[in-house]
Every structure is written in C-alpha cells, then in structure tokens.
Amino acid sequence: MRLLIDTHILIWFLEGNKLLSKSRRRLVANPQNDIFVSIASLWEMAIKISVGKLTLAKPLADVIKQIVIEDFEILPITPEHSLQVSTLPFHHRDPFDRIIIAQSQTENFAIVTDDNDFKIYGVKLL
Numbered sequence: 001m002r003l004l005i006d007t008h009i010l011i012w013f014l015e016g017n018k019l020l021s022k023s024r025r026r027l028v029a030n031p032q033n034d035i036f037v038s039i040a041s042l043w044e045m046a047i048k049i050s051v052g053k054l055t056l057a058k059p060l061a062d063v064i065k066q067i068v069i070e071d072f073e074i075l076p077i078t079p080e081h082s083l084q085v086s087t088l089p090f091h092h093r094d095p096f097d098r099i100i101i102a103q104s105q106t107e108n109f110a111i112v113t114d115d116n117d118f119k120i121y122g123v124k125l126l
Contacts, residue, residue, distance in 0.1 A: 035071075039077055082102075085102040091120040
C-alpha cells in the first residue's frame with residue numbers, strides 16, 4: 001500500500017511517541033507498505049522549530065537522516081499538486097495540510113493522520 005504520512009504521524013513514529021497507536025505504528029513500519037513523507041512536512045517542521053512552536057528529540061538534520069534510514073520516500077511538491085490545491089474548498093486552512101491532501105488526491109495515496117478534518121476532502125484515511 002502507498003501511504004502518505006502526516007507531519008505529526010512522522011514525528012510520533014520517529015520519536016517512539018505513545019500517541020501513535022500500535023496499529024498505525026505497524027502500518028508505517030510494515031516493509032510491504034511504501035511510505036511517503038511530503039517535503040511540506042519537513043518545511044512545516046523547520047518553520048515551527050524556528051518560531052519555537054516545535055521541539056524535536058533530535059535535530060532536524062538527524063530526523064531527515066532517519067527518514068532515509070527508514071526507507072521513506074520524500075515526496076516533492078509538483079505543479080500538479082499546486083493546481084490541485086487551487087481546487088480545494090477552504091474547509092481546512094492549514095497550508096501544509098492542504099498540500100498533503102492535494103498530494104494524496106493527485107497521487108492516489110491513503111493518508112495516515114489523526115486529523116479528522118481531512119475526511120471532508122474525501123481522501124482515504126488510515
């Protein structure tokens with residue numbers, strides 16, 4: 001299965017946070033699943049770290065190295081993703097979540113998230 005993981009799921013997985021359910025942890029850790037991380041998630045973490053809204057257990061550079069070690073694929077933002085964002089209704093105003101939703105729709109990925117607002121967009125959630 002091809003899964004796009006939301007930023008908080010990525011952080012919880014990499015940090016071993018108990019907020020990530022065992023079933024979701026197994027889903028992300030399953031080598032049969034292709035796990036994608038949006039470049040928007042890295043951008044979101046960088047911004048939140050720089051303004052003091054996020055503290056990670058490790059430096060962001062180490063988080064990026066860990067993403068590579070876990071064999072997650074970093075998904076770039078393409079022009080098609082940007083065009084898809086322009087068609088989304090404004091149910092969700094967070095720009096990082098909106099691009100993740102658009103990427104999911106464009107690439108036909110299921111999203112692993114705890115954000116129930118994603119449902120409004122008809123994306124497959126796990």
